[in-house]
Amino acid sequence: MPRAATTSDIFNAVAEARRRDILAYLAADERPVGEIVSTLKLAQPSVSKHLKVLRDVGLVHVRREGRQVFYRTNVQAIRPLHEWTKTFEQFWTHQLSRVKARAEAAHAGGNTRDRDRTDNR
Amino acid sequence: MPRAATTSDIFNAVAEARRRDILAYLAADERPVGEIVSTLKLAQPSVSKHLKVLRDVGLVHVRREGRQVFYRTNVQAIRPLHEWTKTFEQFWTHQLSRVKARAEAAHAGGNTRDRDRTDNR
DNA sequence: TTGACATATTCCGTTGTGGGAATGTATTGT
């Protein structure tokens, strides 16, 4: 099984950096595709493709006006992502106090082994 | 250029549903790999591979104890994700009031066209 | 209609993915 489709959920949709750029740019006001292209300096087909992904997961609102198509970030759709990260928020303070307690213990007992580190690779 | 590597940043790392499950499971307490396998009912090599990705982006802490390896979510590492979603939070109330204003205008003028909808496809 | 403009879609090629199965490595107990 390959990677999940980018359109399967917002987590996969926002995994791409340019799509995050687009969402940030469209958060305040709606903009036509052409402005996204010129402002973010991306190729037009690329922008259209990214917008399709964002549309498919409901992360943007669309409004057509003549030849132009205006997009705007559907900020409400980002809430699930916000809520998910918030479930970890409660542990921030707890984990901090644990680290603090361990630091004090190390200082008192001379324990300098780096337990509980973020070990990459 | 294909999709960005899952290890390129936390956005790509948490795009995978199982990795989110693992992070949620390891948020409260550290657990050995075997428990992750039995609790989440995933294949052991699969779990090890997911844990490697999470390690590479710093989303988990590792502690070895004999034959067992204990993992715990590095909740601090999730903060950038939380901060990113928070940048949209300020627009939630604004966008809501806009929608409300439009709804009132529609009610008054009999405008039932569905402008500003989340149009998929 | 024809042409210009704005955006969307299709085709192509390269690449990383995630599952399964098999194998490798480290640690412990006998």
Add this chain to the structure above:
DNA sequence: ACAATACATTCCCACAACGGAATATGTCAA
């Protein structure tokens, strides 16, 4: 030393993603 246990790594593979280029669709103006 040997077997058992706990994880990690490797190999294979089907597949979707992304960029670029080309092309298609849709709308307006003359």
